[in-house]
Amino acid sequence: MPISLEQIQHSFLEHYDKLFQTALNITSECDDAKDVIQDVFLKIWQKKENMDDQKLNGGYLYRSVVNASLNKLQKRKGNIQILSTATIAIASNGDAPDQVLYGKELEKEIDRAIELLPPKCKAIFVLSRFEGLKYREIADHLDVSPKTVENQMGIALKKLQNTLSPYMTKEFLAFTATVGMSTILTYLLSSVHLIYIGNF
């Protein structure tokens, strides 16, 4: 039974916010995320004569968007591996960063580190950490084996650790151990760029 424009409109408006956020999480680019959503709905439109309206439900659309986002990311990044910027900084200065980074600065570093992950690895990491999917669900959406998900998550964690560990000093760990998540978020939101905490 053919799908109508009204049905597509309804589905689009109902699910857009969630789908866009997912596409943005994976691609990290607003324009790419918008393109992804457009492409997904355009494909549905092009097959509308023979399409089952199941294809317009949230679960199916989500899966399509996840995969389309990964494709977009792969096209954009190719297989180029970029050196970690933190590594470069350390190599040239010879010293480890001697300031404890909080707030926006750390966010930026984390952002950069996540961007350095290879596309599939990043997508898997994002689905786990940002989208809250279980490994089984990730494997299902991306049509890969659970083992792949496990391996890639391990790789992601290891790479992120390497990139960010210079910033993760004893002071920082002590700080995060003693405060709850909401306090951490408050710190992040209060636009404090740099705090140096003395000896504990």
Place this chain on the structure above:
Amino acid sequence: MKNKPTPWDLIAKYLADDLDDVERIRLQNWLDESEDNHELLERSSSMWKFYYSSKKSEKINKTKEWNELMLILLSKDSQSTLRTKSRKRLFIGIAASVLVLIGISLIPISDLDNEIVKIEPEINYTMVVAEDSIVLYYLPDSSLVILNVNSSISYTSDFNQNNRSVKLSGEAFFEVEPDTNSPFIVQSRLTEVKVIGTSFNVKNGQEHEMEVVEVFEGEVEFKAIDHNENSVHLKKGEVGIFTDSDHKIATDKSSNNRPPWMGKLVDKSEEFLQDIKLKIKKL
């Protein structure tokens, strides 16, 4: 002593809360091996909490996104009826993006951002959309429209018969062919400009608080659409500003020869425009 590799995949599973019992035991064994391992887990745990903070968010207007998508979907459908009017159209810029939909049943709206485009059967419209470049377009009566970026106009198939009426979203400069039998009208979301003379610029803002007309040549009548009494006569060198909040039209003097954004077109002088118009007419 050989250093055993760090079980990153186990740690990741632990942080993502996806461990089964067997794996839990394996992790515990690894932790028991050394104090360093404990520290590593703690570090990873802290970082894991922080990763979430780098999640991006953007404010998106989904109505606007839908309207854009709908134009694309409908244009894909109507490939066979897409006709180009290349004889009377001139593009400026490397990638002029003009979508001319002919024979599509839709009501053109002057507010792509906030109103969902509605569909009505049996009405034919032509819609000209400038995306990221400035577009010159000749209407069926040879009046010239120059659309600024992110602007669009539309008109019905009976343009030039009883009336010459266009709907505008965004900003455009008009050079109107004189025709006393058929008044030229530009409708924006809130206001209407009736042309008595020749060239003027109409602008409606994103926030839809103000709509502005600046007259360069000739005269216009400027009024709010839902307040018919509130009509103002503007002459060359005058600017009319309609404010939505108090529904009033204020007037001002302007000494511009043309709207500032048109300066972007390489040295657009009056003669150049005239020159093009003449060339087109000869085709």
